[in-house]
Amino acid sequence: MVKGIVMIIDGMADRPIKDLEYRTPLEAADTPNMDKLAEMGINGIMDPIKPGIRAGSDTSHISILGYDPYEVYTGRGPFEAAGIGVEVIAGDIAFRCNFSTQDENGIITDRRAGRIREGTEEIAGSIDSMKLEGFEDIKVIFKESTGHRAVLVLRGMGLSDKVSDSDPKHDGKPPKEVIPLDDSPEAAKTAQILNKFVQKSYKVLRDHPVNQKRIEKGENPANVILPRGVGAVPNVPSFNGKFGLKSACIAETGLIKGIGKIAGMDLIDVEGATGGIDTDLKSITESIVSAAKGDNYDFILINIDGADEAGHDGEMEEKLKFIEKVDAVVGEIMKIDDIYFILTADHSTPISVMDHTGDPVPIVIKGPEIRVDNVKSFNERAAHSGGLCRIRGSDVMNILMDLMNRSKKFGA
Amino acid sequence: MVKGIVMIIDGMADRPIKDLEYRTPLEAADTPNMDKLAEMGINGIMDPIKPGIRAGSDTSHISILGYDPYEVYTGRGPFEAAGIGVEVIAGDIAFRCNFSTQDENGIITDRRAGRIREGTEEIAGSIDSMKLEGFEDIKVIFKESTGHRAVLVLRGMGLSDKVSDSDPKHDGKPPKEVIPLDDSPEAAKTAQILNKFVQKSYKVLRDHPVNQKRIEKGENPANVILPRGVGAVPNVPSFNGKFGLKSACIAETGLIKGIGKIAGMDLIDVEGATGGIDTDLKSITESIVSAAKGDNYDFILINIDGADEAGHDGEMEEKLKFIEKVDAVVGEIMKIDDIYFILTADHSTPISVMDHTGDPVPIVIKGPEIRVDNVKSFNERAAHSGGLCRIRGSDVMNILMDLMNRSKKFGA
Numbered sequence: 156m157v158k159g160i161v162m163i164i165d166g167m168a169d170r171p172i173k174d175l176e177y178r179t180p181l182e183a184a185d186t187p188n189m190d191k192l193a194e195m196g197i198n199g200i201m202d203p204i205k206p207g208i209r210a211g212s213d214t215s216h217i218s219i220l221g222y223d224p225y226e227v228y229t230g231r232g233p234f235e236a237a238g239i240g241v242e243v244i245a246g247d248i249a250f251r252c253n254f255s256t257q258d259e260n261g262i263i264t265d266r267r268a269g270r271i272r273e274g275t276e277e278i279a280g281s282i283d284s285m286k287l288e289g290f291e292d293i294k295v296i297f298k299e300s301t302g303h304r305a306v307l308v309l310r311g312m313g314l315s316d317k318v319s320d321s322d323p324k325h326d327g328k329p330p331k332e333v334i335p336l337d338d339s340p341e342a343a344k345t346a347q348i349l350n351k352f353v354q355k356s357y358k359v360l361r362d363h364p365v366n367q368k369r370i371e372k373g374e375n376p377a378n379v380i381l382p383r384g385v386g387a388v389p390n391v392p393s394f395n396g397k398f399g400l401k402s403a404c405i406a407e408t409g410l411i412k413g414i415g416k417i418a419g420m421d422l423i424d425v426e427g428a429t430g431g432i433d434t435d436l437k438s439i440t441e442s443i444v445s446a447a448k449g450d451n452y453d454f455i456l457i458n459i460d461g462a463d464e465a466g467h468d469g470e471m472e473e474k475l476k477f478i479e480k481v482d483a484v485v486g487e488i489m490k491i492d493d494i495y496f497i498l499t500a501d502h503s504t505p506i507s508v509m510d511h512t513g514d515p516v517p518i519v520i521k522g523p524e525i526r527v528d529n530v531k532s533f534n535e536r537a538a539h540s541g542g543l544c545r546i547r548g549s550d551v552m553n554i555l556m557d558l559m560n561r562s563k564k565f566g567a
Numbered sequence: 568m569v570k571g572i573v574m575i576i577d578g579m580a581d582r583p584i585k586d587l588e589y590r591t592p593l594e595a596a597d598t599p600n601m602d603k604l605a606e607m608g609i610n611g612i613m614d615p616i617k618p619g620i621r622a623g624s625d626t627s628h629i630s631i632l633g634y635d636p637y638e639v640y641t642g643r644g645p646f647e648a649a650g651i652g653v654e655v656i657a658g659d660i661a662f663r664c665n666f667s668t669q670d671e672n673g674i675i676t677d678r679r680a681g682r683i684r685e686g687t688e689e690i691a692g693s694i695d696s697m698k699l700e701g702f703e704d705i706k707v708i709f710k711e712s713t714g715h716r717a718v719l720v721l722r723g724m725g726l727s728d729k730v731s732d733s734d735p736k737h738d739g740k741p742p743k744e745v746i747p748l749d750d751s752p753e754a755a756k757t758a759q760i761l762n763k764f765v766q767k768s769y770k771v772l773r774d775h776p777v778n779q780k781r782i783e784k785g786e787n788p789a790n791v792i793l794p795r796g797v798g799a800v801p802n803v804p805s806f807n808g809k810f811g812l813k814s815a816c817i818a819e820t821g822l823i824k825g826i827g828k829i830a831g832m833d834l835i836d837v838e839g840a841t842g843g844i845d846t847d848l849k850s851i852t853e854s855i856v857s858a859a860k861g862d863n864y865d866f867i868l869i870n871i872d873g874a875d876e877a878g879h880d881g882e883m884e885e886k887l888k889f890i891e892k893v894d895a896v897v898g899e900i901m902k903i904d905d906i907y908f909i910l911t912a913d914h915s916t917p918i919s920v921m922d923h924t925g926d927p928v929p930i931v932i933k934g935p936e937i938r939v940d941n942v943k944s945f946n947e948r949a950a951h952s953g954g955l956c957r958i959r960g961s962d963v964m965n966i967l968m969d970l971m972n973r974s975k976k977f978g979a
Contacts, residue, residue, distance in 0.1 A: 170936040177939070204977065206958050207965025211978020224978065231979040384979070410979065507936060511976055513969035514938070536938055536954060545956035 157523060159400075159454045159555045160447060160488060161219065161497045164481055165212055165411075166463025166504030168516040168535050172471060180462075180475040180506070181517070182534040188486035189519075189533035192498055196521035198530040199543025201551070203502055207513040210548075212463065215501035216414050218548035220456070221398070222391055229316050230386025231410065236306040237388075238413030241298050245390035248314045248345060252297075252305040253322060254278065254377035257357055261329045266322065267303040269375035274365035275299035278377055281359050287351045290344075295352065297380070300409060307382050309348060315341035320383035321353050330381055349382060356380040393419035398556055402454040403446050407434060411458040420456065432461040432477045440484045447491045458501075459484070466504030474506060495522035495558050497551065498533065518543065518551075522558060569935060571812075571866045571967045572859060572900060573631065573909045576893055577624055577823075578875025578916030580928040580947050584883060592874075592887040592918070593929070594946040600898035601931075601945035604910060608933035610942040611955025613963070615914055619925040622960075624875065627913035628826050630960035632868070633810070634803055641728050642798025643822065648718040649800075650825030653710050657802035660726045660757060664709075664717040665734060666690065666789035669769055673741045678734065679715040681787035686777035687711035690789055693771050699763045702756075707764065709792070712821060719794050721760060727753035732795035733765050742793055761794060768792040805831035810968055814866040815858050819846060823870040832868065844873040844889045852896045859903045870913070871896070878916030886918060907934035907970050909963065910945070930955065930963075934970060 169179040176183075202208070203215035204224060213234055214224035232249035243249060254275060256265035279299040287293065293311035300306060317336040323329065333349040335342030357379045360366060366376035395402055396419070404415025405423045407430035412422050425442045427435025439459065446455050459481055465474035488496055499518035502511045517538035519530075528542035539545070546554070556562040581591040588595075614620070615627035616636060625646055626636035644661035655661060666687060668677035691711040699705065705723035712718060729748040735741065745761040747754030769791045772778060778788035807814055808831070816827025817835045819842035824834050837854045839847025851871065858867050871893055877886035900908055911930035914923045929950035931942075940954035951957070958966070968974040 171938060179938075200954075200956065205965070206962035207967070207969045207974070209969055209974050209976040211976055214978030228978060505936070508972060512972075513965065513974065536940065539940070539954045539956055540952060545958075 156453060157493045157495060157559055158447060158452070159495045159497070159559055160457065161551065161555070162457040162485070162488065163216065163219070163499055163501050164462055164478070165458055165460045165501055166466045166511065167478060167500035168503035168514060169466065169474070170503065170505040170507060170512070170514060172506060174471065179535050180471060181478055182536065184475045184478040184482070186479060186482040186533060188482045188489060189498065190531060192485060192489060192496070192521050193519050193533040193537065194531045195527065196519040197525050197528050197543055198517065198519045198533070198538045198541025200515040200535070200539045200545050201499055201518040201548060202515050202545065203548040205547060206515070209511050209513045210502045211511065212501050213410055213414060215548055216411055216458070219501070219551050220394060220414070220418055221549065221552040222418070223549070227389040227391055228386070229389070231384040232306065232386040233388040234413030234417060235300065235384070235409050236308050236413065237416040238409030238411070239298055239300045239306060241296055241306060241308055243308055243388045243417070244310070245388050247388040248309045248316050249386055249388060250307040250382035251384040252307050253381045254303045254305060255379050255381050256375040256377065257330070257379040263323055263326055263328060263330060263379070263381070265375040266326055266381070268377035269369070271303050271369070271377045275305065275377065277365050278360060278363060279305060281363060282356055282380060285352070285355060285359070287348055287355060290348050290351070293348060303377070305380065307352070307380070309345070313341050313344055315339055315345045316385050316387040317342040318346045318349060318385055320385070321349060322381040322383040330379065352382070353380065388417070391417060395419055398454070398552065399561060400454040401452050402456065403452040404456045405439065405442055405446065406456070406458040407460045408458070415456060421452070430460040431464050432473050434459070434461055436480055436484055440487045443484070444487060444491065447488070447494060463504045466506060467509055469506050469509045471506045489521070495520060495555055497555060515545065518546070520554070520558070525558070568865060569905045569907060569971055570859060570864070571907045571909070571971055572869065573963065573967070574869040574897070574900065575628065575631070575911055575913050576874055576890070577870055577872045577913055578878045578923065579890060579912040580915035580926060581878065581886070582915065582917040582919060582924070582926060584918055586883065591947050592883060593890055594948065596887045596890040596894070598891060598894040598945060600894045600901060601910065602943065604897060604901060604908070604933050605931050605945040605949065606943045607939065608931040609937050609940050609955055610929065610931045610945070610950045610953025612927040612947070612951045612957050613911055613930040613960060614927045614957070615960040617959060618927065621923050621925045622914045623923065624913050625822055625826060627960055628823055628870070631913070631963050632806060632826070632830055633961065633964040634830070635961070639801040639803055640798070641801070643796040644718065644798040645800040646825030646829060647712065647796070647821050648720050648825065649828040650821030650823070651710055651712045651718060653708055653718060653720055655720055655800045655829070656722070657800050659800040660721045660728050661798055661800060662719040662794035663796035664719050665793045666715045666717060667791050667793050668787040668789065669742070669791040675735055675738055675740060675742060675791070675793070677787040678738055678793070680789035681781070683715050683781070683789045687717065687789065689777050690772060690775060691717060693775060694768055694792060697764070697767060697771070699760055699767065702760050702763070705760060715789070717792065719764070719792070721757070725753050725756055727751055727757045728797050728799040729754040730758045730761060730797055732797070733761060734793040734795040742791065764794070765792065800829070803829060807831055810866070810964065811973060812866040813864050814868065815864045816868045817851065817854055817858065818868070818870040819872045820870070827868060833864070842872040843876050844885050846871070846873055848892055848896055852899045855896070856899060856903065859900070859906060875916045878918060879921055881918050881921045883918045901933070907932060907967055909967060927957065930958070932966070932970070
């Protein structure tokens with residue numbers, strides 16, 4: 156049976172850059188494999204959500220996987236939590252958190268706690284399952300992520316995602332009081348819980364052994380937890396059930412892994428995947444080829460993050476070079492038989508903007524019986540004259556399922 | 568900060584015409600500036616509402632400004648009223664009206680009252696604030712527009728826009744009885760009010776001094792008011808608030824001015840703007856350039872109406888020549904620095920149809936960091952191979968806001 160691969164090069168698309176003679180990094184890069192893919196496939200431009208809408212990586216992937224981000228997405232927290240292995244359930248309220256440093260006057264002196272790297276698991280262990288006075292029925296789930304990052308999940312009745320952040324965003328200020336963002340009793344209750352949580356985290360962590368050692372070494376202690384990026388875990392139908400597929404997700408960042416996880420996909424961890432331009436693309440390639448050639452999966456979602464990172468950093472040369480490296484990965488995937496291979500990006504991250512924009516992204520589909528068009532290179536501008544014209548992220552799975560002859564007829 | 572200009576040449580698009588060797592007027596016209604704009608920009612075709620839908624100028628502009636015309640638009644009355652300076656509020660029921668001539672037997676002998684031009688302000692003064700027996704709580708606002716045209720606004724509780732016209736559309740008939748168009752008590756009440764209004768207008772105006780003089784001069788008196796084009800004033804969020812812009816509207820007709828006004832835009836009046844092919848394009852150009860170069864506005868909506876008028880009149884040569892004149896205006900706008908300049912039409916008004924059709928219109932966007940495409944002339948057919956492919960009116964503001972780096976990211 157023919158398989159489907161959707162490969163999303165995060166933030167790869169861009170705007171014309173003067174230093175590249177008004178070409179984009181993807182236009183300027185030497186990408187023989189991507190260009191061959193364009194030549195052998197059907198091409199177009201894609202609006203991840205709709206024209207002009209600035210998609211996040213999360214909302215774009217949600218859309219491409221066939222879910223409506225306006226229904227499913229309330230914030231980043233749930234996906235970050237799921238991405239690091241917290242078993243979230245629909246209705247949970249989840250937050251991203253920072254391990255931060257607070258002084259005796261209650262002022263945040265370092266939002267990243269000296270960019271702490273070690274000991275966070277022990278610290279998290281002291282916070283996880285914490286009971287909060289007056290809210291003993293609410294389950295507190297807390298887990299460390301990479302570096303100074305962590306996630307908090309609140310589980311119980313009567314909670315809401317309509318609450319503000321506690322992170323003051325700048326050092327030198329106290330934690331922001333969490334306030335309810337609507338008039339519901341649920342929001343009021345959740346805000347109270349969070350304020351208690353922040354206060355209690357300081358009490359629990361102030362004299363924590365890990366922090367005592369850090370202070371001895373002259374490092375900033377991770378003595379307070381600051382939640383932000385709230386979201387309610389959505390009730391999404393399983394991706395496999397929805398499309399009748401056995402699916403896997405090969406992603407680098409917790410955010411995209413979390414989307415795969417919440418959609419019920421198998422996560423394939425890749426050794427050496429950093430999410431940066433230094434990531435181990437060889438290792439990623441091996442994982443992809445192995446999953447695609449095996450019998451366990453008939454759909455694989457791939458996200459490679461480095462181009463987006465370079466875009467956010469405004470690093471033109473690094474973005475261009477990383478795209479050239481990814482081209483080799485594309486070349487290996489092209490060697491796999493009996494697949495529909497879709498290559499695209501989740502949004503543009505122009506070097507000039509250093510953030511996502513709503514410019515459309517190129518997309519190509521290669522596989523059996525494709526209506527091959529005249530496009531011969533893979534980039535933002537060549538793509539628009541291809542046979543797909545202009546589609547949306549939400550069209551991708553429908554088109555793929557149809558090509559794979561796995562979709563139901565609507566009508567007679 | 569970079570500014571945005573959306574210039575809409577009303578009804579400019581057309582269908583191929585045999586007498587033009589199967590070219591459209593826009594294809595046949597000599598438009599070096601528009602063609603240069605196409606060459607420097609990104610091009611596409613646009614469906615003002617959606618493919619095949621015959622848009623009005625009003626519904627198209629509403630859509631392009633980012634509102635849903637299916638939600639916002641119930642009829643032309645509210646926009647005509649706002650366009651001539653009546654301060655309408657959401658919930659008002661507004662009508663276009665004719666000053667007409669009624670004989671002693673109650674027959675309309677001249678729907679346009681001898682195309683009256685003078686004295687309408689005094690006549691309107693006698694109608695404005697009229698009290699209607701049994702409906703003393705309903706405020707009657709009445710104001711003259713140009714020529715034989717006027718507007719009526721009803722304000723109060725329990726009104727509806729589900730009522731018929733009183734205009735019989737042909738001379739030689741009595742005013743049509745206004746009937747409710749649904750079963751609601753509000754529609755019944757509003758129909759009663761309108762019938763009373765028409766009757767009372769005749770009583771008040773029959774012996775009005777302006778009409779006595781007209782009769783003396785052998786002119787048809789404006790002795791009855793016939794409302795039509797009912798609409799409920801919509802509750803629309805302010806355009807400036809919605810997009811975070813300081814906006815101005817430079818339009819010729821009351822209808823488009825009214826849309827700008829109801830959206831909360833500043834209206835810039837232009838001396839000599841007639842809405843016809845005889846309009847003062849030099850004066851319009853000066854207003855545009857002055858507004859675009861000043862500090863008061865970062866968004867300007869422009870509507871120029873002559874091509875639509877020529878289209879409705881079936882005047883091919885005049886339409887073509889007017890487009891050539893507008894080309895000079897485009898040339899002046901292109902000289903302004905630091906703008907995103909969007910040129911399009913609100914619908915097609917083909918010479919052969921003499922009315923609007925649902926054919927898509929060309930659109931071009933020029934400005935910083937645009938993904939310039941290979942299109943080198945601005946017209947209905949060249950446009951479709953451009954980088955925008957096919958978009959909708961409702962995409963325009965999203966795309967512009969994204970290019971201006973003024974839109975919020977949805978997601979992370």
